[in-house]
Amino acid sequence: MRRTLTVVVAWVAAVVLTGCGTTASEPPAQKSLILATTTSTQDSGLLDELLPAFTRDSGWQVKTLAVGSGQAIELGRRGEADVLLVHSPAAETEFVAEGTAGARRLVMHNDFVLVGPKEDPADIKNANAAEALKKIAAAEAVFVSRGDESGTHAKEKGLWPKAGVTPGGSWYQSTGQGMGETLRVASEKAGYTLSDRATYLAQRGTLSLEVLSEGDPGLLNVYHVIEMTKKAGDLVQPDGAKAFADWIVAPPAQRLIGEFGRAKFGQPLFTPDAGKDESTLGQ
Structure with missing residues (x-):
């Protein structure tokens, strides 16, 4: 019951905010699974490309x-x-x-950019990531963090120590929102x-932002698909999970x-990587 209530509330919120998901005009799905994923796959438009093809090929509605990767993992942990x-x-x-x-x-990778x-x-143009962040902090220029425990936020938090900086103060601001909203605020x-x-390129036309630092090997952005099992909760559908993972x-x-x-x-916007040696990515 907990999974049903939580998922219905979260899914309705996601549909309202992103426009993704089954609409009221569509017939009830005979087979329906729940995909928890990052805002970057949504905001970039990738899901709009993939999910109809998956449903057509498999019969599973999605x-x-x-949400952020941290929240997606927590949904999996709770069997939701x-x-x-x-x-x-x-x-x-x-x-x-x-x-x-x-x-x-x-599954795939792309990269992060500042x-x-x-x-x-x-003056961070063409600087590596650590140098760029050090310059931003020194200038106390506005830096907008997602602050949402997403994969992007985790990557950002890992970069500051390499720059020798503990971010804080009025110049360091947090949205607690997804990538699209954070780009808009920045x-x-x-x-x-x-x-x-991917999200930056998809929304570039609406933004007054340019890519200023890129190509740092430490900015690789790797995506995985994880199947959930009944060990996470009795309502988890391993068959649906495997169908999606096998397909992607x-x-x-x-x-x-x-x-x-x-x-x-x-x-x-993404490089497909299935079957590759992950240690060779970005080389």
């Missing part, structure tokens, strides 16, 4: 909860999602070790933020991922 598509590797590894999740498989106003008051405040490249790492879905964004942005 109810999507687009059937399958996860997330990008917080350290948290994922710890979660899988707990024993309630099933297989964790590599974006900011064209005027670049902290744009309005003429501030800097860390973004996955299979060649047809990997081709869709590899082509997504190419026509509109002149480059793919």
